[in-house]
Amino acid sequence: MTPQDARRMCRDGHVAPTAGLAPGFTQCNMISLPADWAWDFLLFAQRNPKPCPVLDVTEAGRFDTALAEGADLRRDLPLYRIWRDGALTAEVPDATEAWREHPDLVTFLIGCSFTFEAPLMAAGIEMRHIAHCSNVPMYRTTRPCRSAGRMQGPMVVSMRPIAADRVADAATITARYPAVHGAPVHVGDPAALGIADLSRPDFGDAVPVREGEIPVFWACGVTPQAAVMASGVPFAITHAPGHMFITDIPDTVWHV
Known part of the structure; x- marks a missing residue:
């Protein structure tokens, strides 16, 4: 298409x-x-x-x-x-x-x-939400953005489960695309971002994180919507x- x-x-x-x-x-x-x-x-x-x-x-x-x-x-x-x-x-x-x-x-x-998902998949890294024909899970975090005038709000992140032995590859590939969020902002424990339950995203659809996989979080362009609310x-x-x-x-x- x-x-x-x-x-x-x-x-x-x-x-x-x-x-x-x-x-x-x-x-x-x-x-x-x-x-x-x-x-x-x-x-x-x-x-x-x-x-x-x-x-x-x-x-x-x-x-x-x-x-x-x-x-x-x-x-x-x-x-x-x-x-x-x-x-x-x-x-x-x-x-x-x-x-x-x-x-x-x-x-x-x-x-x-979404722009860097094609090179991730080309490298053999599964995008779980695409495999499940669903929307990527997105979460409001407790990490504040820098305010500007009347605009303020928390960072929103997207999450993709990545096999532990491919996390470094995923970070390297996405770091080459700084204009579309670039490298992950966090790897591992969701609680460090204030995310209590991966099965309950604020936006999008939950996807399973399987044994041997690590949740990897990228900054997300839904952040402006969190700023609109805040x-x-x-x-x-x-x-x-x-x-x-x-x-x-x-x-x-x-x-x-």
Whole structure:
């Protein structure tokens, strides 16, 4: 499937997590904010580059992006979240109507760890959520992000179980992709991040951690949604966790 095919499928109403779709092409998290909140968020992202690596920022009111010719950011993701006063008020497959509430929205596209999953799998490292046809598990942590203006909140992480003898390989491979979260932020004990129960993720779906495997945690682009909640942002549109924007940019662009 090409990125164009994947976006067309989403625009036509397909709703499902995008892990494994259009392999080899960059996927992005998305957050759209009124223009008067955009500077605060840009500074928040600059101060927290691991969970919020910005790949593109639109002009106020625009819903196109240089990352995908002809794309419509209001319609080309499979599922959107609408936030008001820091609370989730709706999930919709088309954000066009919500977009009209704030014609000055500025959209940030943020790197996603789905981008480095293809090289992990090419190295023989299983991605459990893809094998189970589910969404990657994501957790709010007790690790605070650096605040910026009115924006504050905790880091969110994604978790993948990795065989103990492949953890170093996984860390090395993902470290080569700093624009899409890079190396893990934590390996091992979930309690060190304030995660009480891996079977109860805050976002996404739980996956089993088998004997001989270690939970490995990467910074996650759902962190802006935790910041929206913690900061009481009056209005925002985001992707639903795991339901990403698929770009035309090859994953290899971000390899260093």
